[in-house]
Amino acid sequence: MTQNLFAEARIHVxxxxxxxxxxxxxDLAARVEVTPTRDPAHxxxxxxxAMVSARxxxxxxxxxxxxxxxxxxxxxxxxxxxxxxxxxxxxRLSQDxxxxxxxVILHAGEAYGDSGVGQGERVNVEYVSANPTGxxxxxxxxxxxxxxxxxxxxxxxxFAVTKEYYINDAGAQxxxxxxxxxxxxxxxxxxxxxxxxxxxxxxGGLQYRGDYLVxxxxxxxxxxxxxxxxxGAMPADxxxxxxxxxxxxxxxxxxxxxxxxxxxxxxxxxxxxxRALLDGGAADRSIERLTERGLIxxxxxxxxxxxxxxxxxxxxxxxxxxxxxxxxxDRPLKKSDGTNTYFANDIAYHEDKxxxxxxxxxxxxxxxxxxxxxxxxxxxxxxxxGGESLDVVLCQIVHVLRGGQPVRMSKRAGSFITLRxxxxxxGSDAVRFTMLTRKADAQMEFDLDLAVAQTRDxxxxxxxxxxxxxxSVLRNAAEMFPAAALTPEALASAxxxxxxxxxxxxxxxxxxxxxxxxxxxxxxxxxxxxAFFLYDLAADFNMLWQTGNADATLRFLRADHPAETxxxxxxxxxxxxxxxxxxxxxxxxxxxxxx
RNA sequence: GGACCCGUAGCUCAGCUGGAUAGAGCGCUGCCCUCCGAAGGCAGAGGCCGAAGGUUCGAAUCCUUUCGGGUCCGCCA
Numbered sequence: 001m002t003q004n005l006f007a008e009a010r011i012h013v014x015x016x017x018x019x020x021x022x023x024x025x026x027d028l029a030a031r032v033e034v035t036p037t038r039d040p041a042h043x044x045x046x047x048x049x050a051m052v053s054a055r056x057x058x059x060x061x062x063x064x065x066x067x068x069x070x071x072x073x074x075x076x077x078x079x080x081x082x083x084x085x086x087x088x089x090x091x092r093l094s095q096d097x098x099x100x101x102x103x104v105i106l107h108a109g110e111a112y113g114d115s116g117v118g119q120g121e122r123v124n125v126e127y128v129s130a131n132p133t134g135x136x137x138x139x140x141x142x143x144x145x146x147x148x149x150x151x152x153x154x155x156x157x158x159f160a161v162t163k164e165y166y167i168n169d170a171g172a173q174x175x176x177x178x179x180x181x182x183x184x185x186x187x188x189x190x191x192x193x194x195x196x197x198x199x200x201x202x203x204g205g206l207q208y209r210g211d212y213l214v215x216x217x218x219x220x221x222x223x224x225x226x227x228x229x230x231x232g233a234m235p236a237d238x239x240x241x242x243x244x245x246x247x248x249x250x251x252x253x254x255x256x257x258x259x260x261x262x263x264x265x266x267x268x269x270x271x272x273x274x275r276a277l278l279d280g281g282a283a284d285r286s287i288e289r290l291t292e293r294g295l296i297x298x299x300x301x302x303x304x305x306x307x308x309x310x311x312x313x314x315x316x317x318x319x320x321x322x323x324x325x326x327x328x329x330d331r332p333l334k335k336s337d338g339t340n341t342y343f344a345n346d347i348a349y350h351e352d353k354x355x356x357x358x359x360x361x362x363x364x365x366x367x368x369x370x371x372x373x374x375x376x377x378x379x380x381x382x383x384x385x386g387g388e389s390l391d392v393v394l395c396q397i398v399h400v401l402r403g404g405q406p407v408r409m410s411k412r413a414g415s416f417i418t419l420r421x422x423x424x425x426x427g428s429d430a431v432r433f434t435m436l437t438r439k440a441d442a443q444m445e446f447d448l449d450l451a452v453a454q455t456r457d458x459x460x461x462x463x464x465x466x467x468x469x470x471x472s473v474l475r476n477a478a479e480m481f482p483a484a485a486l487t488p489e490a491l492a493s494a495x496x497x498x499x500x501x502x503x504x505x506x507x508x509x510x511x512x513x514x515x516x517x518x519x520x521x522x523x524x525x526x527x528x529x530x531a532f533f534l535y536d537l538a539a540d541f542n543m544l545w546q547t548g549n550a551d552a553t554l555r556f557l558r559a560d561h562p563a564e565t566x567x568x569x570x571x572x573x574x575x576x577x578x579x580x581x582x583x584x585x586x587x588x589x590x591x592x593x594x595x
Numbered sequence: 596g597g598a599c600c601c602g603u604a605g606c607u608c609a610g611c612u613g614g615a616u617a618g619a620g621c622g623c624u625g626c627c628c629u630c631c632g633a634a635g636g637c638a639g640a641g642g643c644c645g646a647a648g649g650u651u652c653g654a655a656u657c658c659u660u661u662c663g664g665g666u667c668c669g670c671c672a
Contacts, residue, residue, distance in 0.1 A: 035611075035614085038616095038617095046614085048614065051652070061652065086652060086653065131672070173671080300669095303669075317669075332670065334670080337670080341670065367599090367667085369667085370600065371666080371667045373599070396600065396666080441601075442601060442608080443664095444607095456635075469635090473631055473632090513611095517611080520611050523612090524611080524612070526611090535609095539619080542635055542636065543637090545631085545632090548630085549628070549630065549631090557631045
């Protein structure tokens, strides 16, 4: 039994189209779609089949549409198919067909909407990948939620998903972390140095002054005693301690990050260490492969136009021919000291992901990496041996508001909001849902007060409210029926022909659109669509509910009409199931009741 | 100077990969609880989809130009 009525109808439409136009090229057929209608007067679904193929067939769209539509109802089990507008074929499902989806939903439960479009294709979603130099803050949060919801919707759509975190543990920033952790270690030992006195001796200056490293320093002191310091808790030769401290600090930072992510419901499958990758020589091998393809040369780049850095001087560099793959300029792979650039390392990392089996790679990045997208795609294209592809989902900046006023954040002043603070204040559910109420590539404002408000303008509560209402109806129904009559399986066999009111049928139409919404969000890599679907679904249910207030014969529970009541309970239970199915994608726990 | 993202109702935003008369929330105006959860619903007003060209049966959506806002710009990660 198929779950997606639109996909099913499309098969019949294509069959009818091929009879009318036997020579139709595949690329035109691929453009045929069956979509929900915007206006209920147009029926339940519409297809552009005739308009897409009229030119090729040398026929007028309306006339071709009539030919296709003629046999469609019998073939596809439709109540009607008629030509409209410039050549649409509007299709109307019979009420029985619509109602027959309720048992499908009830039997599937949260699995409703699961799809096979992904065909088990392996997708690697890499997200968060925050530098392990401090706690996660709100800037990381959006990417975490978007990436996680994207991974979930892809999995639901039938892709084989790997959720991955790339640990940037190889650069200068983790050395700076080690120096900062070492300071806390000296403090734990009772050094007489002041922070400023210590900072003078730190190459590049003392960064990461937040007190989150205090426990790290204490842990190192606990593990090693005074053995990593000179006499009197004074700094010792870095050769003695740097690697040790770096490793311990890294482990503790990553543990803290994983804890914060877990509090947000985000759990990665794979953590890949940049350092481990590079120690294995991956970057050099990637450069070798590019060289074999003739994509590496020594050259001099033009300075950026209009914004020449002060210290600019022309310099021969080892460059990758990114321009051959759609980038604007060729990109350097070697620093002047002969070591590899971060880009070179990132090429190796993406090659590694491909080697591990990812047919599609999706990177979720912050907007500040926007300028990096085209070169990374170019590199993947250059090295893709088996048609691997890379898509980058850019998450724009989040501005935090409290009471409508912007919350200013400054790292230097230490006044940035950590992810943990945010979760503690508004809760994981509100954070996750709210982060999905904008498409990723639009800037968003996150209003702390709104996220916990219990009104219609807070989508989290609006959706939760509807689920709680559904559960409440089912709880109240226990006064009319034994529990065994109210299980999803029992309700699935109710006589659904009692569902004839227009708001009831509208509700069913929304529910049956869920599998299509899942597929659309997965294929477009746009998890925010799920949040909007849930919001629309909630609005439909509230409308349906109100009709019971206006007309008592339309209430869900009617003590003197048990058969009708069971049919409506089936609709209510199916609605709750779709909400749970959707909230599972968003990563939000459905509420049984609200208080 | 260049690249990328965004300009849709007074405000905050959707618009399902080019479809029919462009939608929702907030705000504004007027309604609806003896009643399954009013934490809700109905109705009204509000639009040259930033602007100008182009592509075609058809454009908010694609292309070019242009004007605003944002992110970034040879060795950082």
